Each structure stands twice: as structure tokens, then as C-alpha cells.
Amino acid sequence: MSLVAIQPSYGNPAARRHWRDTIDQEVPFGSEEYAAALSGEQREALQRLHPTGSSRFWGATAVQDKNMARLSMGDVVLFTGQSLVRGIGEVGLTFKNSTFADMMWTPDPDKGSWHNVYSLLSFRHTEIPYSEIWDLPSFNAGDNFMGLRVLEGGKADEILQGLGIATVTETRRKLARDAEVASVIAQGTQVVPVEGVHTPTAAYRRDEREIQVQRAEALLVNEYKATLAGAEVTRLRTPSGITDLHVTGPDGTEVVEAKSSGEHTYVRAALAQLLDYAPHSPLPADRLGALFPVCPAEKSVALLHRYGVDCIYRSAPHVFERISAPDGARMYMRKVWADLT
Template sequence: MTHVAIQPSYGNAVARRHWKDTLDQEVSFGTSPHADALTEDQLEWLLRVHPSGRARFWGATSAQDRNMSLLGAGDVVLFTGQNHVRGVGEVGATFRNADFADTMWSKDPTKGSWLNVYSLLAFQPILIPYKEIWDLPSFNTGDSFMGLRVLRGDRADEVLDGLGIRTSTESRRKIERDIEVARLISEGAKVVEVEGVHTERTAYRRSEREIVVHRAEALLVTEYRETLSGLDVRRLRTPSGITDLHVAGKDGCEVIEAKSDSGHGHVRLALGQLLDYAPHSPERVERLSALFPGRPADADVALLHRYGIDVLYRVALHQFERLEASGDARNHMRQAWSR
């Protein structure tokens, strides 16, 4: 299970200097003075994760020993500062080494070395306003995310799902799962549960990784949301995931799922997610809608209409068209939505 750390890292001059030194650029940890400060095991582990001998790094003081003990390879870090998530990273190696930390960052005058060190398998600079996190069901408006915070379980999944974060470790595990299932089927063996496919840490050998933050859908949702007024607009956490929009108005509740593309594959995804979300709404769902950046093909509009789902699509800045499903289709499907 992936943990998510919210890591303040850009709010003052010292943090920004550290950012410039070890996040804006990779550090050559295999050369002096960095290599001299590493134990043999730490250097070996770093080279397994980063065969090039270079990586981005961050650290935390001993005050964060407990939080840092929770983080491991494949976990996600949101690097925050000045009211934004400014970067998203995927954890590689983690260890405690004050001497190594001191070769990269000046000590904190009161808390000492940034000895809880972690490297990053992947790092993506980004600019996500705190409001997008505040909109998630488990967060409060105005939270300034002071101090390192490690989220686990449902709260971590909520952030990953809500911000559209996909890690390289997750992608690799899916590929390995597909390979394993294909092998078992071809050999006539029983297909084990996904938890039965284990990955040893040595499998992290790869020089280039990518963490993906899907922003197109979030920006589309933000723009559409700005066209709504006088309505209770929020996001809803369900056992199936986080809705893009849950809108309550005088005509009842509407659940909206946004997609970054208007092609058939994305239409099918929106259809499945909407039908999955609807029964979990705390209010009776009167309308389901799929939101796209452009008009889907006629056959895809017909597919959604068949299940009583409206089509919303962008035609210009802050302008959207709605293609409504028939009343009969919506009334017929509403019985299934509300179960």
C-alpha cells in the first residue's frame, strides 16, 4: 500500500536553497565527498536504485524519525510551499546518515542534521494549489500543511486518486502482474490473488522512471466548476474512488466524472465510473454526467445516453454544452443508480 508524505520544502530561504541543490538537480552520490560519508550497504542500495550514480534527495531532522520510518520505496511525496504543491516525487532509498546529509545541506541551528535521507526514483515539478487538496473529503479548507505529515490507507489513496498521481512503481507492478497471470494461465495453474505477486527490492533497478500527475482532468473540472453558482459543489469519497464533482441543487444531486480525452476508451471509463459511484451518494442521484474537453463521437454520445447519462463538453473558455439523455432512459436507470 502506497503512503503519501506531505513535505514542507519551499516556504523559507533555507528550504528553497536545499531545493535548488538537491531537487532541481541530481547529486552525484558515488563521488567524494558524498560517497565517503555512506556506509557500504547504503552505497550499494543507492546504486541498485540509481545505477547512474546520480539522484535527487531530500531529508528530515531527527524530530521526524517516527514519520520517516513509515516511508519506503514507491511511496509518494508532495513537496509543498507558498500555498502550492510544487513537486511530486516517488521515494527510492531511505536511510539515516547525518554525515551524508551534512555533505548536502547545512544543519538546522536547533534541530541539527537532516539525517533522515531519501532519494527519489522520480520527480516532477508541478504547481497544484492547496485548494485542490482542500476539496478532497478528508481535508479542511485553510490547512497550511505545516510540518511533515505521512498519510496512510484511505487518506493516502484519496490524495493519489484525487490529484491523479500514478507512480512508476505502480505501473511496473501492473506489468509484472499481467506477465504473471499470463504465465499461470499458459501453464494451466491457478491464478493467485494480486497480493501473491511479490517484488523484491532488487527489482527497482532502472535508470529512468516517471511519476505522472494527470492535470488535464483537474483543470477541466476547475473550469466547469467556475460556471456553477448557488449550488453545493464538492467531491465525494466512495468505496469506488473519488468523484470529480458531486453537485446538489434544487433539481437534485448530480455526479460528474471528467475525462481528459473525448475518445471511445475514455467514454467507456467515464461510463463505468459513474455507474460505480452513483449508488454510494448520500443523496438520491437525479443525474449522471460525463465531462469532456470536446464533443465525443455520435456513437459514444449514444452509448452514454443509453444508460441515462448526460454528456457535457467544452466549446470555449468557461462555455460548456450539455447533451441530455432522454427522460425515459434516465428514469429507467435511476433505479439502478440508487441501489
């Protein structure tokens, strides 16, 4: 399971210089000048991960030795500053090298070299307000994320799911598992339930350099949330994951799951998640709602209604329509949602 590091990186002039020099642009570590500062093992490892001979880099001083020792390939870094997550990266190679670090960043006058160096396998510029993290169940409004923070377990999962982050490493792991299962089945042998398929060691292609950050659903949720005047709107953490919205208002309690498309595959996914989340609502859910950017096809709406789930869709900017499930289906299914059957 990936760790998530929250890394302040844009709050002062020195950090912004570092950003300009090694995040906005890649460092040519394969050049004669930089290569001379790397050990043979470091050069070979970097070249395997970044065959173009260049990569984005970040670093930390000795104060963060313990935190940095926890990070490894595939972990996620949120680069923060000025109340925004300004970029999201995926850790590549981690190593200590003061000489190499000092070529990229001037040592801090008090804390010394930024010798805890890591490359980035993938990276995406973002402008995600802190409030989207504050809305997650385990975080607090007003937290400005001062100092490097490394999250694991439930908090890390909340960040990854809540911000819609999918890493290249995890995608490769899933593809590797899929290929393994297909191969075993083709050979007529038994599938072994291996949970931790090793990530392939092949070089990462340039077209894999952007980590996936799925923003469509978050933007749709925020726009819909703004229409819910007079209701208490939160996100609920359940053993199955985090709800997009948990709404308590005059009409009772509703769990809402958003999808970035009204296609049938997305409708089925929303339905499955809602049925998984509903039994964990602190108050028994009166409604379940699936939220889409457009109205799904009739057969998809009928699927939702069969299980008592309302269809909510964006009909115009800041305008949402609800196609309510039949009362009979909803009342029948409420026992299932509340796990009272």
C-alpha cells in the same frame, strides 16, 4: 498501499536552499567524495536504484525520526510551500546517515543534522494550489500543511486519486502482475489471486524518473466547476473512490466524472465509475454526467445515453455543452443509480 507524506519544503530560505541543491539538481552520490560518506550497503542499494550514480534527495531531522521510519520505497511525497504543491516525488532508498546528509545540507542550529535521508525514484515539478487538496472530502479549507505529515489509508488514497498521481513502483507492480498472469495462462496452470506482487528489483531507468501526475482532468473539472453558479459543488468520497464532482442545485443532485479524452475507452471508463459511485450519493442522484474536453463520437454518446447518463463537453474555452440522455432512459436508470431495484 502507498503512504503519502506532505513535506513543507519551500517556506523559508534554508528550505529553498535545500530545494536548489538537491531537488532542482541531482546529487552525484557515486562520486568519490559522496561515496566515502556512505556505508557499503547504502552505496550498493543506491546504485541499484539509480544506476547513473546520481539522484535527487531530501531529508529530515531527528524530530521526525518516527514519521520517517514509516516511509519506504514507492511512497509518495508532496513537496509544499507558499500555498502550492511545488513538486511530487516517489520515495526510493530511505536511510540514516548524518555524514552524508551534512555534505548536502548544513545542520539546523537547533534540530541538528537532516540525517533521515531518502532518494527520489521519480519526481515532477508541479504548481498545484492547496485548494485542490482542500476540495477532497477528508481535508479542510485553510489547512496550510505545517510540519511533516504522513497519511495512510483513506486519506492517502484521496490524495493519490484526487491529484491523479500514478507512481513508477505501482505501474511496475501492475506490469509484473500482468506478466505473471500471462505466463501462468500460457503454461495452462491456475491463476493464483496474489494481491501483493513484489516490485521488480531492477534498476530504474532515467526515462522513468518523472512520476505521473495527471493534470488534464483536474483542470477540466475546475473550468467546468466555475460555470456552476448557484450550486453546491463538492467531491464525494465513496467506498469505490472519489467523485470528480457532486453537484446539488435547482435541478437536483448530479454526480459528474471527468476524463481527459473523448475516445471510446475513456467514455466506457467514465460510465463504469459513474454507475459505481451513484448508489453512494447521500441524496439519490437525479442525473449522472460524463465530462470531456471534446464531444465524443456518436456511438460513445449513445452508450452513455443507453444508461441514462448525460454527455457534457467543452465546446470553447469556459463554455460547456450538455447532450442530455433521453428522459425515459434516465428515469428508468435512476432506480439502478439509487440501488432501489
